[in-house]
Amino acid sequence: MAVSSRPRAALLIVLVVAVAAAAFAAGAQAKRIVRCNGQKVLCDQPFNEIVLAGAHNAMSTDSLGWVLPNQSIAIPDQLHFGIRALLIDTYYGRLRDNGMVENTDRSDPEARTYLCHVYCQLGASRLAPMLRQIRRFLRNRPNNVLLIDNEDYISPTDFARAMRRSGLLDFVYRGPTDVWPTARQMIRSRQQIVMLADNDAGSYDWYHRTYQGILQETPYTFPNPDLLTKPANWKASCGPNRGDVTGSMFLMNHWSPPTAPAKPDLEASARVNARSVIVGRAKECDAVRGRLPSIIAADQVTAGDLLGAVRDLNGIAAAKPGP
Numbered sequence: 188m189a190v191s192s193r194p195r196a197a198l199l200i201v202l203v204v205a206v207a208a209a210a211f212a213a214g215a216q217a218k219r220i221v222r223c224n225g226q227k228v229l230c231d232q233p234f235n236e237i238v239l240a241g242a243h244n245a246m247s248t249d250s251l252g253w254v255l256p257n258q259s260i261a262i263p264d265q266l267h268f269g270i271r272a273l274l275i276d277t278y279y280g281r282l283r284d285n286g287m288v289e290n291t292d293r294s295d296p297e298a299r300t301y302l303c304h305v306y307c308q309l310g311a312s313r314l315a316p317m318l319r320q321i322r323r324f325l326r327n328r329p330n331n332v333l334l335i336d337n338e339d340y341i342s343p344t345d346f347a348r349a350m351r352r353s354g355l356l357d358f359v360y361r362g363p364t365d366v367w368p369t370a371r372q373m374i375r376s377r378q379q380i381v382m383l384a385d386n387d388a389g390s391y392d393w394y395h396r397t398y399q400g401i402l403q404e405t406p407y408t409f410p411n412p413d414l415l416t417k418p419a420n421w422k423a424s425c426g427p428n429r430g431d432v433t434g435s436m437f438l439m440n441h442w443s444p445p446t447a448p449a450k451p452d453l454e455a456s457a458r459v460n461a462r463s464v465i466v467g468r469a470k471e472c473d474a475v476r477g478r479l480p481s482i483i484a485a486d487q488v489t490a491g492d493l494l495g496a497v498r499d500l501n502g503i504a505a506a507k508p509g510p
Contacts (some may be wrong), residue, residue: 217288223370224271224331224499228505233365234360234381235436236507238336238469238500240493241272241484243442246302246312249451253310257447257486262317266324269494271331272482273321276338277314277346280307293342300341300349309408317414318353325358325379332370334381334482336397336438356382359393364401365435402481403427403434405472409443412455416464418471423470432476440478441465453490458489466499481502 223230229237242265244257251261258265262273271468280288280301288311291298300314301307325331339346350356360378360495362368383401388394397403406428414420425439441458458464465483479500485493 198372205237220330220371222330223374224501225269226501227304229501230371231369232501232505233369234298234332234366234373235246235481236504237332237370238480238497238504239272239482240270240488240497241334241438241482242270242274242488243274243435243440243446243484243486244304244332245270245273246317247304247310247447251310251312253304255304255309255447255449256451257304257442259451259453259487259489260396263320263324265332265488266321266328268489269497270488272334272336274336274338274484275302276304277301278303278307278311279341280311284455285501288389293345293457297452300345307312315349315352318349318355321380322358325355329379330374331376332373332379332381334383336385336402336482338385339387343387343391343394346384347389347391347394350382356393361393364395367435394424398430398434401430401434402436402438403430403432403476404438405440407440407442408445410445412443412459414469415441415459416461417441418467420470422475424468425475427476436481437472437476437478438468438482440484441468442484442486444458447486451487451490453487456485456490458491460485460487461492462492462499465491465493469496469500470503479507 210369212405220230242258245262245265247253247257248261249256257502278301279298280303281292281295281297284290288301288307290307301311302314302317303311350397358377358380360381383397384394385397388396405425409415414424469480483497
């Protein structure tokens with residue numbers, strides 16, 4: 188009895204249609220990448236030549252009731268506002284009967300991983316749920332590239348576990364860090380977030396030591412805001428600090444005072460975060476260090492015009508001739 192070729196032909200048609208649909212979807216996705224991080228000029232810029240608006244101690248927020256908050260709004264709102272680099276701290280904590288979280292170490296059977304700043308009693312947020320909110324942002328706004336710099340006081344194994352639980356691991360960048368891909372390439376490959384660890388990155392291919400060839404920075408202790416706002420002080424403020432001058436990315440630390448006040452002083456922060464101040468200081472740092480900053484990290488990111496300054500700097504960076 189002869190075997191009909193119809194089922195085989197039907198299967199072939201289904202496969203052809205599926206391949207065509209996948210190709211169409213990929214093409215449609217490529218066409219949709221018109222703006223990266225909100226700007227057309229950034230899509231074909233290497234990641235380390237894009238200027239990212241950054242939140243210093245991004246987890247420490249007045250909206251969540253933290254003591255001495257560096258920010259007014261929480262990380263999800265920061266991302267929607269336009270922040271693309273998050274400077275965070277991770278610690279072990281244990282929840283006490285009174286609802287307060289206190290510092291502990293990994294050997295404590297009740298230890299959990301938290302976002303804290305030095306003392307978890309001043310404020311604490313569970314790590315994995317916050318990472319999950321970052322994942323949600325990237326799923327809903329995929330044409331963005333981000334960076335997380337973790338001042339880590341938890342093991343890389345426990346941080347990786349939180350990344351897996353949150354689902355954010357699906358979006359991490361796994362490529363080289365000496366030659367960076369463009370924003371468009373990162374978005375197309377769904378590797379939109381660069382992960383850095385200040386202390387211990389373990390052996391994960393997506394987790395990198397911050398100051399070992401990736402990031403160089405400015406000083407970060409400016410007791411008087413005039414040290415940042417007055418042009419006469421800009422040159423001194425741009426000198427090398429951690430990472431010396433060898434990193435492929437450049438962090439401009441831009442906050443004063445070093446310890447945040449008990450209640451955010453948005454007027455004072457607006458003066459530090461003024462567009463002309465940030466752009467002027469970044470240009471001076473370019474003259475001193477031979478490159479524009481990759482990250483502008485600020486306190487109270489909603490005060491002043493950090494985002495406007497970053498747009499201006501990205502326009503300057505995009506106009507620079509390539510190497």
